[in-house]
Amino acid sequence: MKLSTxxxxxxxxxxxxxxxxxxxxxxxxxxxxxxxEGLSVANVGKFVRALRLGGFVDSERxxxxxxxxxxxxxxxxxxxxxxxxxxxxxxxxxCEEHSGAIGACTHSxxxxxxxxxxxxxxxxxxxxxxxxxxxxxxxxxxxxSCLTERAEGLLQVAEVERDxxxxxxxxxxxxxxx
Amino acid sequence: MKLSTxxxxxxxxxxxxxxxxxxxxxxxxxxxxxxxEGLSVANVGKFVRALRLGGFVDSERxxxxxxxxxxxxxxxxxxxxxxxxxxxxxxxxxCEEHSGAIGACTHSxxxxxxxxxxxxxxxxxxxxxxxxxxxxxxxxxxxxSCLTERAEGLLQVAEVERDxxxxxxxxxxxxxxx
DNA sequence: ATTAATCTTGACCTTTTTGTCAGCAAAGGA
DNA sequence: TCCTTTGCTGACAAAAAGGTCAAGATTAAT
Numbered sequence: 001m002k003l004s005t006x007x008x009x010x011x012x013x014x015x016x017x018x019x020x021x022x023x024x025x026x027x028x029x030x031x032x033x034x035x036x037e038g039l040s041v042a043n044v045g046k047f048v049r050a051l052r053l054g055g056f057v058d059s060e061r062x063x064x065x066x067x068x069x070x071x072x073x074x075x076x077x078x079x080x081x082x083x084x085x086x087x088x089x090x091x092x093x094x095c096e097e098h099s100g101a102i103g104a105c106t107h108s109x110x111x112x113x114x115x116x117x118x119x120x121x122x123x124x125x126x127x128x129x130x131x132x133x134x135x136x137x138x139x140x141x142x143x144x145s146c147l148t149e150r151a152e153g154l155l156q157v158a159e160v161e162r163d164x165x166x167x168x169x170x171x172x173x174x175x176x177x178x
Numbered sequence: 179m180k181l182s183t184x185x186x187x188x189x190x191x192x193x194x195x196x197x198x199x200x201x202x203x204x205x206x207x208x209x210x211x212x213x214x215e216g217l218s219v220a221n222v223g224k225f226v227r228a229l230r231l232g233g234f235v236d237s238e239r240x241x242x243x244x245x246x247x248x249x250x251x252x253x254x255x256x257x258x259x260x261x262x263x264x265x266x267x268x269x270x271x272x273c274e275e276h277s278g279a280i281g282a283c284t285h286s287x288x289x290x291x292x293x294x295x296x297x298x299x300x301x302x303x304x305x306x307x308x309x310x311x312x313x314x315x316x317x318x319x320x321x322x323s324c325l326t327e328r329a330e331g332l333l334q335v336a337e338v339e340r341d342x343x344x345x346x347x348x349x350x351x352x353x354x355x356x
Numbered sequence: 357a358t359t360a361a362t363c364t365t366g367a368c369c370t371t372t373t374t375g376t377c378a379g380c381a382a383a384g385g386a
Numbered sequence: 387t388c389c390t391t392t393g394c395t396g397a398c399a400a401a402a403a404g405g406t407c408a409a410g411a412t413t414a415a416t
């Protein structure tokens with residue numbers, strides 16, 4: 001289970017846009033992000049493009065151009081950002097394509113795996129969904145306590161899910177075809 | 179956040195070895211796994227090799243050869259398997275390499291991200307660590323209830339962690355260098 | 357108008373991951 | 387002994403991901 005570089009750096013770039021914009025009140029340029037993150041300008045360009053296509057930032061061209069958050073940092077959830085930059089743990093597409101001829105999962109482990117990935121994704125989503133960009137802008141200490149608070153909330157949600165027979169396990173999954 | 183094919187299929191192969199061995203009492207051949215999982219023989223060979231190097235299966239050569247679980251299915255945790263097949267969410271290596279010249283994270287977001295990845299990994303690890311191969315061998319229904327039970331336990335552990343200032347957030351992380 | 361600063365895009369190259377192949381090694385049965 | 391069935395390995399090929407580059411488009415300042 002790995003993060004793509006687009007997820008890792010895309011999120012960092014977005015955080016920098018939020019951070020730099022909030023102090024300078026100016027649009028944040030690719031050059032600035034490149035400098036503070038230690039990435040090439042061209043590379044940052046790609047990440048920031050993904051962020052723009054995802055609707056997280058607005059761009060302004062020209063001499064005083066740059067990027068701004070499209071919404072307040074409190075209204076951007078890290079989950080949405082990561083989903084846009086890197087996709088889900090598994091794609092639902094596989095489910096449809098192969099279910100016709102054979103019914104459920106061809107592979108005879110009966111897809112216990114899909115239940116597993118599903119609950120992993122469910123758990124992670126629940127956590128990330130409660131974390132906003134704004135939460136990540138304070139110091140690392142503050143954010144750490146924020147994380148544990150959210151994790152606590154998450155647990156309660158998870159217990160409710162358990163009592164109601166667990167929608168987190170209801171999704172379909174088929175593995176990629178080689 | 180994606181699973182590598184080695185994680186996805188390696189785990190499936192291991193499950194098949196456990197399943198087929200338990201019914202036939204014979205070593206499970208690559209050919210059998212290949213058939214039930216719909217993968218090429220050569221490909222299964224690679225996955226199974228990783229499993230052997232990870233110490234999860236033992237091999238026997240020759241006419242009646244094949245693979246057997248190295249330990250009972252109840253004593254193999256899915257977390258260990260996935261860690262071996264795909265590695266951690268982030269590697270600790272980066273932390274050491276770049277900390278000398280600059281101190282903490284160069285990248286000026288102050289590495290709130292590392293706290294984030296850390297807690298995600300912590301959460302996932304806690305869940306997977308409680309799931310054994312054996313848990314995944316029953317029907318999907320049984321496994322689903324197993325998962326929710328384990329998730330419940332996980333929550334309690336997480337709360338303990340919170341009360342003791344959260345070791346889950348204590349680890350270092352630096353992003354890959356481009 | 358011209359220029360300089362900025363974003364935008366598509367094409368290209370490099371690296372990593374994934375999958376295949378051919379040849380070797382071991383073990384059992386004829 | 388020889389042959390068949392199995393696992394084992396390293397080299398290769400294909401595909402995906404990651405990164406760079408060059409040429410364009412837009413805007414503000416001069």
